[in-house]
Amino acid sequence: MKALNRPWAWSFLAAGLVWLATIWVTKGAASGGLTEAALTFAAFSVLVGIGQMFVITLGPGNIDLSVPATMTLAGTLALKLMDGAEGMVIPGLLATLGVGIAVGLANYALIKALRIPPIIATLSMSFIIQSIAIWSNRGIRIKPPESLASFTTSSTLTVPNVALVALAVSIAAWVLLNRSVYGRQVAAIGQSLPAARMAGVPVDGVRLATYVLCATLAALAGFLLSCFSGGAALNMGNEYLLMSIAVVVIGGSAVAGGDSNVPGIWGAGLFMFLIVSMLNTYQFQAGYRLILTGLIIIAVILLASGRKGGRP
Amino acid sequence: MQDPVLQVHDIAVRFGEVTALDGVSLTIAPGECIGLVGHNGAGKSTLISVLNGGLTPQTGSVGDGPYGIARARSLGVRCVFQELSLCPNLSITENARIAHRDLPAFGWRGTARRIVSDSLDAIFPGHGIDPRAQVGELSIAQRQMVEIAMAFSSPTAPPRLVILDEPTSSLDAGLAAQLLAHVKRFIAQGGAVILVSHILDEILSTATRIVVMKDARIVADRPAADFTQGSLVQAMGSSAKELTARRAQITGDDALRLTLPHGLPFHARKGEIVGLSGLGGHGQTRMLLALHEAHAPQWWPAATPAVTFVAGDRRLNGTFDLWSILKNMTAAALPDLARHGLIRPTAEATQAATWKDRIAIRTPDLQNPILSLSGGNQQKVLFARALATRAPVVLMDDPMRGVDIGTKQEVYRIIRDEADHGRTFVWYSTEMEEMGLCDRVYVFREGAIVAELVGEEISEHAILAASFAESNRGAA
Structure with a gap:
């Protein structure tokens, strides 16, 4: 039972149970395909979720709602820049990172200079970003370079490549959160901003870096997603707004900030994909599917938070 | 009647x-x-x-x-x-x-x-x-x-x-x-x-x-x-205990200055213990926060922090409640304990263990949560956090609340020792006895410094007389 004391344990437990429930109905027929799909789609959720996790760790009120728009803009601009040419892969990637850094800087500029609460600042920023994406996209669907398209859709040693990218980012994020001065300072700010300031934490610098990190990971996810799906679409980021927050919460990070973990994001990302697959497999109608999704998420969060209440 | x-x-x-x-x-x-x-x-x-x-x-x-x-x-x-x-x-x-x-x-x-x-x-x-x-x-x-x-x-x-x-x-x-x-x-x-x-x-x-x-x-x-x-x-006042300052006037360069909108200007010399006195809430904490704000890093971490702060109001700006004693203790000195931005666990554990002994924090394990400690011991952790940095100036916001008398003596000794080695302390305290440990005392009234007492002049009587306006809003 001791393993269940880990804050991320419940999300993996839930993901595992849902996986088994799905496999049981299909009599194990599609287990390989299901796992591969789960890993692929979880990878995108993990990328945006990690960025959102750092922002949420900063404490009450901190959230980045510009994630979907940033994904769309990064995908759109990068694909337009590359225009399917193999030689342009590196510039495309650099453009993606540039979009992320610019959005992060702009977000924090609004929060800091105009003293707008993050929820409003990032929401209004997302309208601006989305408008730029619409303006530059103009409804043309540009295909990604062949090498990127095949990289994002194929696997290495049966593990999808995008999942490997997300895994590498996760390991880096884990080190950053648990072993670095920066991660310690993010958690300090999340617990008490005045105390962090009095302990000599450069509060503005750390918060700025965190918003930039979140936007950069969102841009990277948008880039990979548009290569994976054969082109950028204006609505491609939509489902990742709630997804990025949901994986943080289900993964066992504290919504009030100051206490987060990286593994839970994976458990939650897999769970969020598998739950939809399971309900599809059981052939529920769309309405019931959504209701059940909501109920199951509530149940997992209740179980996970019950653990916290029991701690001394 | x-x-x-x-x-x-x-x-x-x-x-x-x-x-x-x-x-x-x-x-x-x-x-x-x-x-x-x-x-x-x-x-x-x-x-x-x-x-x-x-x-x-x-x-x-x-x-x-x-x-x-x-x-x-x-x-x-x-x-x-x-x-x-x-x-x-x-x-x-x-x-x-x-x-x-x-x-x-x-x-x-x-x-x-x-x-x-x-x-x-x-x-x-x-x-x-x-x-x-x-x-x-x-x-x-x-x-x-x-x-x-x-x-x-x-x-x-x-x-x-x-x-x-x-x-x-x-x-x-x-x-x-x-x-x-x-x-x-x-x-x-x-x-x-x-x-x-x-x-x-x-x-x-x-x-x-x-x-x-x-x-x-x-x-x-x-x-x-x-x-x-x-x-x-x-x-x-208490007539029994008259206070005595410890040392003759300290000369040397100013480590810190601040001009307040009213009253006398503030300055503190290298190696000096400067007391802030007067009735509570008359601007002492506000001045400490202003001093901290003027010197603390905001955007980029400072290699050597200019000032460090010991909170008196632990709940407000002191403890990190979700963390262990160890993490609370090392929070201000992290850049010193890291290489390439990554914290070295052994360096962190060594520093924490040193201060646990030096300031006598009563806990079997530094990994226990900070809230498992009594208020006085939490306060000691905050002292250790500030003193463990290399900051040349330590700002203290009435930090001895709820600390038992034995520990107080121990902390006084450490403060005196650190001051002798050139550290500057700016110490707001509501306890008269602690003003007696200072080299120089500023008395606050209505947000301004209204009196400066040096060495032998520091006494409970002098502080009280300056804290309570003798004539109706004359000096203020």
């Missing part, structure tokens, strides 16, 4: 380890104005909270039968708080609706407007305040006037005891005189007033009886005519 307005008998109030009131008895008769004095932490505010029903003492009796806020109001007890308690987003009339529950359900606006206007006219003739105005648009002085007027007014039964806690702190001399004249009229008509003020002139000229509090007890309770400025200051 007439029936008393209110009587408290042998009450005691304790907050954890701290005794705020210890066997206090007080009888308030109609027609008297009690001047309540005592330096900070003496128990005045606690006594007021008991009288207005906001706090129930652990032992002793207040009035007859159960006592609480509702009972206090029905007895006609009113209180004007030091911190203004009006809602800024409502009009004066609407605030009166909150204060006076006995306003009629219909047509209360008219009644409220009338009684507040009448009361304002009576206390502050020519006030020029419109009762329909929104409180947020009023100046601080006007808000204070409204609050006082509201306490003296009532739609039904008139107030019998009005408690005024530092009522003149934001009024100018003319308005203060009007208020004190009204207090005299009020008691002449049989009302009772408790007046708390740090301006001794007001107390001596207005009060009929003076109650002096010290260390949670009443130490003197005599007619006002028996006191003079000097004897009052003496009654507040």
